[in-house]
Amino acid sequence: xxxxxxxxxxxxxxxxxxxxxxxxxxxxxxxxxxxxxxxxxxxxxxxxxxxxxxxxxxxxxxxxxxxxxxxxxxxxxxxxxxxxxxxxxxxxxxxxxxxxxxxxxxxxxxxxxxxxxxxxxxxxxxxxxx
Numbered sequence: 797x798x799x800x801x802x803x804x805x806x807x808x809x810x811x812x813x814x815x816x817x818x819x820x821x822x823x824x825x826x827x828x829x830x831x832x833x834x835x836x837x838x839x840x841x842x843x844x845x846x847x848x849x850x851x852x853x854x855x856x857x858x859x860x861x862x863x864x865x866x867x868x869x870x871x872x873x874x875x876x877x878x879x880x881x882x883x884x885x886x887x888x889x890x891x892x893x894x895x896x897x898x899x900x901x902x903x904x905x906x907x908x909x910x911x912x913x914x915x916x917x918x919x920x921x922x923x924x925x926x
């Protein structure tokens with residue numbers, strides 16, 4: 797039986813959170829291939845490489861507020877460029893700032909599993925992604 801996640805992408809501009817999220821995702825999923833990007837722009841570039849290599853992540857965890865490509869920009873580009881080709885890939889937003897506007901924006905994207913506030917705890921994250 798294969799694991800649910802073979803490849804995970806974490807996108808956040810906070811190095812401390814990236815480390816903590818990496819540890820949580822590794823523990824919860826057992827995934828050995830967890831890649832880290834610090835902006836929506838670099839994440840989209842990485843996903844293009846994954847597409848070409850036919851090795852696309854099954855899960856993307858991302859921050860909402862980042863200086864280079866925020867969550868809304870990322871979701872818009874992702875939905876245009878990758879969603880139809882990789883409908884099984886899911887996105888979870890983990891952000892220090894939550895608002896009704898953000899909650900409304902993510903409802904437009906079927907591939908978003910949830911919007912969690914930072915700091916996220918292991919059980920809450922596991923409930924959403926597993």
